[in-house]
Amino acid sequence: MTNLLFAKKYLPYRVAIGFILGIIIGLNFKDFSIWIKPAGDLFMNLIKMLIVPVIFFSLTSGIAAIGDVQKLKRIGTKVVIVYIIMTIVACLLGILVVNIFHPGANFDISGMSAYDPKNLKAISFSAFLFNMVPTNIINAMAKQDIMQMIFFTVLFALSIVYIGEKGKKVVEICESCAQIIYKMLDIVMLYSPIGVFALMANTTAVYGAQLFGALAKFVVTDYVGCLLIWFTMSGITYLYTKIDYVKMCKSMVPIWINTIATNSSAGTIPISLDCVTNKLHVPMSIASFSIPLGATINLTGAALYKTILAFFVAEIYGLDLTMAQTVMVISISTIMSIAAPGIPGGGIVTGAIFLNLMGLPMDMMGPITGMYRLIDMSHTTVNVSGDVLGTLLVAKNEHIWDASMVDEETANE
Numbered sequence: 001m002t003n004l005l006f007a008k009k010y011l012p013y014r015v016a017i018g019f020i021l022g023i024i025i026g027l028n029f030k031d032f033s034i035w036i037k038p039a040g041d042l043f044m045n046l047i048k049m050l051i052v053p054v055i056f057f058s059l060t061s062g063i064a065a066i067g068d069v070q071k072l073k074r075i076g077t078k079v080v081i082v083y084i085i086m087t088i089v090a091c092l093l094g095i096l097v098v099n100i101f102h103p104g105a106n107f108d109i110s111g112m113s114a115y116d117p118k119n120l121k122a123i124s125f126s127a128f129l130f131n132m133v134p135t136n137i138i139n140a141m142a143k144q145d146i147m148q149m150i151f152f153t154v155l156f157a158l159s160i161v162y163i164g165e166k167g168k169k170v171v172e173i174c175e176s177c178a179q180i181i182y183k184m185l186d187i188v189m190l191y192s193p194i195g196v197f198a199l200m201a202n203t204t205a206v207y208g209a210q211l212f213g214a215l216a217k218f219v220v221t222d223y224v225g226c227l228l229i230w231f232t233m234s235g236i237t238y239l240y241t242k243i244d245y246v247k248m249c250k251s252m253v254p255i256w257i258n259t260i261a262t263n264s265s266a267g268t269i270p271i272s273l274d275c276v277t278n279k280l281h282v283p284m285s286i287a288s289f290s291i292p293l294g295a296t297i298n299l300t301g302a303a304l305y306k307t308i309l310a311f312f313v314a315e316i317y318g319l320d321l322t323m324a325q326t327v328m329v330i331s332i333s334t335i336m337s338i339a340a341p342g343i344p345g346g347g348i349v350t351g352a353i354f355l356n357l358m359g360l361p362m363d364m365m366g367p368i369t370g371m372y373r374l375i376d377m378s379h380t381t382v383n384v385s386g387d388v389l390g391t392l393l394v395a396k397n398e399h400i401w402d403a404s405m406v407d408e409e410t411a412n413e
Helices: 002-006 007-029 030-034 039-068 069-101 125-131 137-143 146-189 191-212 214-242 245-262 268-277 284-297 300-316 323-339 346-358 367-371 372-397 402-410
Strands: none
Touching: 007 030, 007 191, 007 245, 007 346, 030 039, 030 191, 039 146, 039 191, 039 245, 039 284, 069 146, 069 214, 069 284, 069 300, 069 372, 125 137, 137 146, 146 245, 146 268, 146 284, 214 245, 214 300, 214 372, 214 402, 245 268, 245 346, 245 372, 245 402, 268 284, 268 372, 300 323, 300 346, 323 346, 346 372
16 A cells, blocks of 8 residues: 555556546536645646756766767757757648638637737847857756756756866766756655646636637647647657557656646656656666757647647638748747747747737737636647657667667566
8 A cells, every 4th residue: 555655656647546636626626626726836846946957967967978079969960950840840730730620710709808919029039049048057047947057058068078087076976966856856756646636626627617618619729739749740759769659658648647737848857857768768868958958949839839829810810821921830930939938828928929920910819818728738748748759769860779678678677
């Protein structure tokens, strides 16, 4: 009985039970579900607490472990290319589903609230590149600006590689600290069934009914698009790596439960790293780089959402997007998804900015904001899943991992 309650191998089952119970309680006991929200917020804070040390220590030790600057350049380039291709494919799939479901057709917008755009400003890709460089790394860590942390940490780790033996002690310290942080994660995750239960109960109580409201068709279109992204990307990964599909999915269940409960790509980094390295057995030298980077630039769900949003709004107002405008939708969606924050609700602001850049009406951002958490569950899940799949593809291409490693370790467990 003690093992069932506290053993790590039973944790996914405990979290799944908390997830299901949260939905049931949220549908039937709304007041209690709202009251218990702080228990979920506590879990989110515990996860966020580990983001900075996980990124710094795991990324530093991982890059230092590669030891070859040229090899690091090659791996880094492959990771970025894979993530950009995934994002573009997500946009194309968004165009496909929106032309199948036509979520904006015959849409009644009477009585809908307008979104206030007074605080919006356009962003540019060049500004995003400049913002990657922190003026104060401590401040960047305090704000949990992941892109700035990654920039500093990569530069720090590269410097260690360049100085060779003189940096060996620093690498050993980072590796030891990384192991300590992973153990802290194990301790934090003991609380995850309660945290997930509280988050799902509150989410279901507050947003569940809106699934059947006026925006149901938009929600369904978005969810179908996310499923298409998953089956397309996972299918390609399966064909290229020959990994056991069921085992791959089973290993990612803790990730999916956490993304649905927290809606945070950044907040799932520690769990994603645990999945990729301890369950799928990808070397930390790649995973420690690709997973944190993916949480920042590989937001396929966000790209899908913006693409669907553009066509959805255009259809509502009877606007036909030309081929040139469609290309613009894909380009801006890709760039903004790379620059988007991997935090809960980040898509609300970027969605409004996106419509502003496209010159489309923003009236629909009011009602979408009211139910955004509902669709962001699928966005975040697809975002983080893409990080794992991209890591497997690059690791296989680099010949440092193959599917047999998963089978061998599973047989020994």
